[in-house]
Amino acid sequence: MELLNDLKTMLKKNIREYGMFIALFAIMLVFSILSDGVFMSPRNISNLINSMGYIAVLAVGMTLILIIKHIDLSVGYVAGFLGAVAAMLMTSWDLPVLLVIPIILFLGILIGLFNGFMVAKLQLPAFVVSLAGMLIFRGALLQVTAKTGTIIIPNKTFNNIGVGYIPDPVKLLPGFHTLTLVIGALFIVFFILAQFKNRKNKLKYQFEVVPIKIFYIKLVFVSALIAYVTYILSDYNGLSWTVVIVLIVVALYHFLTTKTVLGRHIYAVGGNDEAAKLSGIDVKKVTLFVFSSMSMLAALSGILYTARLQSATVTAGTGFELDAIASAYVGGVSAAGGVGKVTGSIIGALVMASLTSGMNLLNVGASYQYIIRGAILILAVVFDVQTRNKAK
CATH class of the missing domain: 1.10.3470 (ABC transporter involved in vitamin B12 uptake, BtuC)
Incomplete structure (x- = not known):
């Protein structure tokens, strides 16, 4: 229940930022x-x-x-x-x-x-x-x-x-563009590290941050979205x-x-x-x-x-x-x-x-x-x- 309330509060405060993701x-x-x-x-x-x-x-x-x-x-x-x-x-x-x-x-x-x-x-x-x-x-x-x-x-x-399309010199997985999958994985890692760094800086200067559970939900959701799009593209011709x-x-x-x-x-x-x-x-x-x-x-x-x-x-x-x-x-x-x-x-x-x-x-x-x-x-x-x- 507490998690749900935190989620509602976050959406209300950041409706401009998250509204378009919901619409998409x-x-x-x-x-x-x-x-x-x-x-x-x-x-x-x-x-x-x-x-x-x-x-x-x-x-x-x-x-x-x-x-x-x-x-x-x-x-x-x-x-x-x-x-x-x-x-x-x-x-x-x-x-x-x-x-x-x-x-x-x-x-x-x-x-x-x-x-x-x-x-x-x-x-x-x-x-x-x-x-x-x-x-x-x-x-x-x-x-x-x-x-x-x-x-x-x-x-x-x-x-x-x-x-x-970008070439695929690796070609490890038959039917998939391997380099695209690698780039997607690296992008997810970069995203997660950047989010942790941004949160750390906000806490350092005593800015308001979202609750840690909501923060993790956001990381999982965005990472899953990037992974899914990467998978879809790699299943065709890649990036x-x-x-x-x-x-x-x-x-x-x-x-x-x-x-x-x-x-x-x-x-x-x-x-x-x-x-x-x-x-x-x-x-x-x-x-x-x-x-x-x-x-x-x-x-x-x-x-x-x-x-x-x-x-x-x-x-x-x-x-x-x-x-x-x-x-x-x-x-x-x-x-x-x-x-x-x-x-x-x-x-x-x-x-x-x-x-x-x-x-x-x-x-x-x-x-x-x-x-x-x-x-x-x-x-x-x-x-x-x-x-x-x-x-x-």
Whole structure:
């Protein structure tokens, strides 16, 4: 009984953090039942995770943008345009992949610096600046693809980024991708050690921590979830290069936002930019960094999407920014700014991708899919407002 009460208390206090996990579990359970288990098949789960890669990368950058109370509507067509530029550099200019990728990422940074300059230095509304960027890069994408409409990419190395899987040099278990299982096991060990270290630090500085029994339940639940997903992926083709790239991006930005001075400054600016200025934080530099980071990740998203399609098309980037914004809000980013986690936005992206995959399996019409996804976004924002009001 005491354990149950502790669990209820923890959920009430951390409903923003754990609510999305509960929602994801419920979505997967419902679609698995309705699809007679097809939803949770290794093939579908692998395709689901791989297909969300380019949106997950955008969601990471959008999380920081929303935290500092701005918006960037241009990222979808920035991704589409730079993906087309990458295709053009490889097909028309015969540049190698190892040169093309840094060029595209650098162009993304330049675009973000320009957007950040307009917002931070000239004090223009981010909505207007990014809306103009959306139109400009939509036109630029049409111009780049004007001759053929689609640029086919024959480069296998580049295409492997989107459709390839990591090799398995071990091959100890027949029918399973052994290296994926090893990576999953190492990830579980790392997670457990990090949680113990975090708890120890909180106790050291006399911060509130969850009861030890609840702490162990959390460790077992998350470890079991990681183990299950790893098992499912290893039963198919293992980890894809897309998933590896997304994990690296999430790890880097999680470290940036939780362990660095810059990360603390980003949250401070989002919480109260005037107070941040008075405390000595250079709000303009933080804004420049966040926007340049966003467009760099948009460039990476364009690379992932173009490599997945193995071509650049005139429709690339359409609606990407909306999916990224929805993923961030569903993942717990506050509409008021100053609150949100990179890891939460990834779960949000997974929730939205699971909804799309499940509805496709059930042959739900496209019109109803848009309505349902829109309703989910509204519910996420309502939930955010209600929890903030209760906290006050």
